[in-house]
Amino acid sequence: MTIHSFFILPDYRAYGLGRHAMRLAEALAVEEPYGSPNCRAIALTGLSKRYIYDDAPEWRGIWPRLGMEVPSFSIQEWYEKLGYVSWKEEPLYEETALDGEVIPLVEAFMKKRVQ
Numbered sequence: 001m002t003i004h005s006f007f008i009l010p011d012y013r014a015y016g017l018g019r020h021a022m023r024l025a026e027a028l029a030v031e032e033p034y035g036s037p038n039c040r041a042i043a044l045t046g047l048s049k050r051y052i053y054d055d056a057p058e059w060r061g062i063w064p065r066l067g068m069e070v071p072s073f074s075i076q077e078w079y080e081k082l083g084y085v086s087w088k089e090e091p092l093y094e095e096t097a098l099d100g101e102v103i104p105l106v107e108a109f110m111k112k113r114v115q
């Protein structure tokens, strides 16, 4: 199974709902009717943690160029805490900086075995 988009509404973040929803999705992935007993793993992508920890202009340096604060935590690490393992990193999305420059965003491709 792949999870393509996963967001918690801002007012409801940091109450444990995201973690709970992911655990539910993992349980449903291996059961009919939403999932399948043949499902072996969940795959997803999350923004690379280098955008938090690497001081280079093309990593942590993108946030002021986008007019944004540096995020308070890394989504890649958030998934790591849930047991997801990164297997490659690649540019997947783009954002437009305040000066009009297009910035490619590198996503970590992650997966977790569910059975």
Ligand SMILES: CC(C)(COP(=O)(O)OP(=O)(O)OC[C@H]1O[C@@H](n2cnc3c(N)ncnc32)[C@H](O)[C@@H]1OP(=O)(O)O)[C@@H](O)C(=O)NCCC(=O)NCCS
Pocket (backbone or CB within 6 Å): 005, 006, 007, 008, 009, 012, 013, 014, 015, 016, 017, 018, 019, 020, 045, 046, 047, 072, 073, 075, 078
């Ligand atoms: C990432 C997201 C789905 C997490 O859902 P959530 O309900 O806010 O997260 P939870 O409350 O379940 O998170 C639990 C853990 O995440 C971390 N965490 C969550 N919010 C945090 C914050 N604002 N600052 C620091 N750590 C945070 C904590 O380590 C927490 O662990 P703890 O309870 O042991 O301290 C949600 O914040 C979100 O929608 N973010 C923006 C969109 C996004 O980046 N989506 C992913 C696209 S791939």
